[in-house]
Amino acid sequence: MAATGAAVGLGNIWKFPYLTGEHGGSAFVLVYIVCVAALGIPMMMAEVMLGRRGRQTPVNTLRTLAAEAKVSQGWQVIGWCGTLAGMLILSYYSVIGGWTLAYILYSATGTFSGITGEGASALFNQFVQNPAAQIGWHTAFMIMTMYIVARGVQSGLEKAVQYLMPALFGLLLVLVAYATTTGYFWQGLTFLFTPDFSQLSGTSMLTAMGQAFFSLSLGMGTIMIYGSYVPKGTSIASTSVSIALSDTLVALLAGMAIFPIVFANGLEPRAGPSLIFETIPVAFGHMTGGLLFGTLFFLLLLVAAWTSSISLIEPAVTLLIENYRMTRLRAAWWCGMVTWLLGFGTAFSFNLWAQVRVFGMTFFDNLDFLTSNLMLPFGGILIAIFAGWLLSPDTSRTELNIASPWGYSLWRVLIRYVAPVAVSVVLLHAIGVL
Numbered sequence: 001m002a003a004t005g006a007a008v009g010l011g012n013i014w015k016f017p018y019l020t021g022e023h024g025g026s027a028f029v030l031v032y033i034v035c036v037a038a039l040g041i042p043m044m045m046a047e048v049m050l051g052r053r054g055r056q057t058p059v060n061t062l063r064t065l066a067a068e069a070k071v072s073q074g075w076q077v078i079g080w081c082g083t084l085a086g087m088l089i090l091s092y093y094s095v096i097g098g099w100t101l102a103y104i105l106y107s108a109t110g111t112f113s114g115i116t117g118e119g120a121s122a123l124f125n126q127f128v129q130n131p132a133a134q135i136g137w138h139t140a141f142m143i144m145t146m147y148i149v150a151r152g153v154q155s156g157l158e159k160a161v162q163y164l165m166p167a168l169f170g171l172l173l174v175l176v177a178y179a180t181t182t183g184y185f186w187q188g189l190t191f192l193f194t195p196d197f198s199q200l201s202g203t204s205m206l207t208a209m210g211q212a213f214f215s216l217s218l219g220m221g222t223i224m225i226y227g228s229y230v231p232k233g234t235s236i237a238s239t240s241v242s243i244a245l246s247d248t249l250v251a252l253l254a255g256m257a258i259f260p261i262v263f264a265n266g267l268e269p270r271a272g273p274s275l276i277f278e279t280i281p282v283a284f285g286h287m288t289g290g291l292l293f294g295t296l297f298f299l300l301l302l303v304a305a306w307t308s309s310i311s312l313i314e315p316a317v318t319l320l321i322e323n324y325r326m327t328r329l330r331a332a333w334w335c336g337m338v339t340w341l342l343g344f345g346t347a348f349s350f351n352l353w354a355q356v357r358v359f360g361m362t363f364f365d366n367l368d369f370l371t372s373n374l375m376l377p378f379g380g381i382l383i384a385i386f387a388g389w390l391l392s393p394d395t396s397r398t399e400l401n402i403a404s405p406w407g408y409s410l411w412r413v414l415i416r417y418v419a420p421v422a423v424s425v426v427l428l429h430a431i432g433v434l
């Protein structure tokens with residue numbers, strides 16, 4: 001449940017729909033689903049397995065396991081790279097988390113009531129164009145995150161998630177039900193599920209793969225930390241499959257709710273990061289009980305973002321505690337400060353620095369590309385090689401303990417050959433080498 005809480009976050013409800021919109025819909029969705037099934041699930045099993053065997057922060061888990069497998073200590077790079085990726089991701093995740101905070105307030109004060117698509121776009125633009133507001137909400141979200149991390153009371157929040165995530169799921173169903181009344185439900189479904197391969201470029205494939213890693217929290221060692229708490233008797237395979245299924249279902253439901261609203265209100269599917277903040281208010285603004293449901297929805301989205309944000313910074317914090325003997329409070333303070341400052345770059349990407357482009361992209365887009373599309377897949381390749389080639393088959397067979405011999409062989413083929421080759425090909429293709 002805790003790992004599902006970490007996996008389900010802004011990635012599912014905010015990022016998946018807008019990337020799908022930007023990359024033309026269905027073909028992107030198809031590649032995404034294939035990546036989750038063929039790469040995501042075996043990779044998640046590998047990460048949980050390594051974590052359960054190493055039982056430390058990712059850097060130290062790899063040190064222990066590299067020694068056990070008698071290979072170079074250089075493999076610790078997986079842990080370092082992942083730890084860094086987590087902080088980089090959190091720096092922008094927190095800005096978007098801040099948007100959800102602000103939208104709780106908008107919803108609760110009735111701002112959405114009767115709002116049109118155009119009105120919702122204008123509201124959003126006005127909101128992000130104010131740099132002080134962006135910094136303020138980002139700061140508030142960071143404080144919320146670091147408060148939990150500093151006190152080490154994650155378990156309390158994770159228990160609450162057991163009840164709150166099903167509630168979020170329920171509200172998504174309410175949104176989908178609303179979407180069926182817009183008259184554009186079918187068009188939304190067609191957009192999502194009738195593959196149009198002409199829309200598929202190398203970058204779209206890389207983005208779909210990167211999103212699969214991002215959404216499942218793979219390639220950066222977070223899942224290893226969760227793995228380190230998994231009891232011996234638990235089946236790693238069925239846990240991984242169920243996390244991946246719930247995560248994907250939430251993303252698809254978000255898409256099914258949002259695109260009909262987009263088409264019904266003449267909004268732009270390629271709107272980018274603003275997409276859900278322009279569509280969801282329209283839905284709640286026209287629904288009976290929308291004030292209550294809307295507020296509740298953004299509140300639950302905030303909780304989903306909160307649990308993910310904690311898991312993004314935990315590798316860095318535990319690293320400082322384990323290796324540099326810092327207290328949890330101090331470690332949280334330092335990691336939080338650095339991440340918070342870095343977040344300014346994203347907060348300003350929508351206003352002061354909106355015109356500043358490097359490689360044709362804003363600060364936020366560059367950061368997202370670097371982490372989701374390069375660092376996570378790269379971390380994923382290394383984890384697959386480590387788990388598939390360096391860890392002895394005896395170890396992985398015992399740890400995974402899959403009842404059917406066929407199941408274990410399938411995992412081994414996927415992790416040894418399919419994952420490293422497929423991820424490398426997509427990476428190299430997208431950066432123009434292949």
Ligand code: PFF
Pocket residue numbers: 006007008009010011012086089214215216217218220222223308309311312
């Ligand atoms: N999976 C989270 C989401 O979909 O929002 C984001 C995330 C959390 C990515 C934790 C990576 C991570 F380690």
